[in-house]
Amino acid sequence: MNERSSEVPSELCPELLAPGGLWEALAREAARRGHSAEPMDAVEGFDPAVAACCRRGEARFAVYATNGDEREFRFEISTDSGWPWGAFGSTADLAVVAAILHAWRGGASIDQLRREWPLLAGDPLDAAPPGRVVSTAWRLTLERSPVIRLGDAELAEALYAQPTLRAFFPFPSHGAFSLLSCTADPFHAEVPHVTPAGEGLWNVVTPSSPQIPSRVLGARLSACEAAALVAANVPAGSGPAIEGGWPTSATTA
Numbered sequence: 001m002n003e004r005s006s007e008v009p010s011e012l013c014p015e016l017l018a019p020g021g022l023w024e025a026l027a028r029e030a031a032r033r034g035h036s037a038e039p040m041d042a043v044e045g046f047d048p049a050v051a052a053c054c055r056r057g058e059a060r061f062a063v064y065a066t067n068g069d070e071r072e073f074r075f076e077i078s079t080d081s082g083w084p085w086g087a088f089g090s091t092a093d094l095a096v097v098a099a100i101l102h103a104w105r106g107g108a109s110i111d112q113l114r115r116e117w118p119l120l121a122g123d124p125l126d127a128a129p130p131g132r133v134v135s136t137a138w139r140l141t142l143e144r145s146p147v148i149r150l151g152d153a154e155l156a157e158a159l160y161a162q163p164t165l166r167a168f169f170p171f172p173s174h175g176a177f178s179l180l181s182c183t184a185d186p187f188h189a190e191v192p193h194v195t196p197a198g199e200g201l202w203n204v205v206t207p208s209s210p211q212i213p214s215r216v217l218g219a220r221l222s223a224c225e226a227a228a229l230v231a232a233n234v235p236a237g238s239g240p241a242i243e244g245g246w247p248t249s250a251t252t253a
Contacts, residue, residue: 012071015094021049022065029098038105045144054105058082061104063097066139070132073097076124076147077110084147086110087120088127090136124148125183133183133243134169141170151177155194155202158227165191165231167240179230181241188246190238192217194226202226206233 010017015025027037043051043062053062059082063075071092079086087110091097100117114120121127124147128136140148141156150156151172159165159177168179168191178193189207197203201220208214218229 012068013065016049016065021047021052022063023048023052025094026052026063026098026101029095030102033095033098033102035098035102054101056080056105056107059086059104061101063101064143066143067135069135070129072129072132074127074136075100077104077113077120079110085122087114087122088124088147089117089120090127090129090132091119130243134167134241137170137183138166141172149173151175152196152223154200155223155226158223159194159230161224162227162231164234165227169241181239182246183241183243184245186245186248190235192230192233194230197221204229204233 015028016022018024020027023040026040030037038054040052040054042048043053043064046064046066050065051063053060057080058078059080060078061075063073065073067074072090073092073094074090075088075097076084077087078084089100096117096119100113100120103113103116108116119127124140124145125133125137137148138160141150142160144150144153149172151170155177156170156172159170159179165179168181169183171178171180171187175196176193178189179191181188181190192204192206195203195205197220202223203216204218204221204226205216206214217233218226221229
């Protein structure tokens with residue numbers, strides 16, 4: 001699965017079905033408010049119907065409607081220097097996006113925008129609506145977004161292709177790929193993780209604990225083989241991942 005090639009979610013976002021897609025929908029919202037609507041550009045790698053962006057000097061405002069499960073307009077605002085981690089937002093209301101975009105185009109700083117719209121956050125996962133942090137992390141991972149920790153693309157696709165694994169928080173780090181049972185520190189792992197074996201192959205390793213050392217379940221596997229082995233070894237009763245850190249009172253395996 002690659003979210004970049006997503007079709008317009010017609011039932012969720014019917015306004016995107018008109019010619020021009022997302023940009024024209026934003027232009028109509030701007031006109032309804034009496035604002036001018038400057039043209040927006042396509043986002044590289046995305047269908048123009050579901051993603052659009054514009055620039056203000058080095059800064060960039062990008063909007064995405066790539067969620068096929070919920071009505072969501074997700075947007076990212078870089079800093080004036082072009083640094084991607086400026087502000088992030090998510091809303092079901094396209095009018096809210098249009099209003100923030102208008103203020104940004106008018107010269108409002110990120111601090112000013114965050115004071116006016118508390119929905120804006122400094123991290124893309126903090127901007128995710130409650131209950132959707134895990135799905136947002138997966139979507140950004142599959143989209144190869146530069147604003148999230150990324151792992152091997154083929155392995156990420158293979159893990160996501162296993163429905164059982166989508167309930168866990170994707171956490172690639174130092175070449176390995178973990179699927180965690182919570183979305184923030186302190187982290188907790190119940191599911192086997194995948195480590196690089198070289199030459200595009202992977203090892204599947206059980207999580208360790210003070211009582212039980214880790215062990216290798218499979219070595220030198222393809223991405224699809226590794227993902228299938230992880231899915232086959234999800235402990236009974238584990239998941240879905242909770243939002244936030246693992247409770248310190250919880251028993252760790």
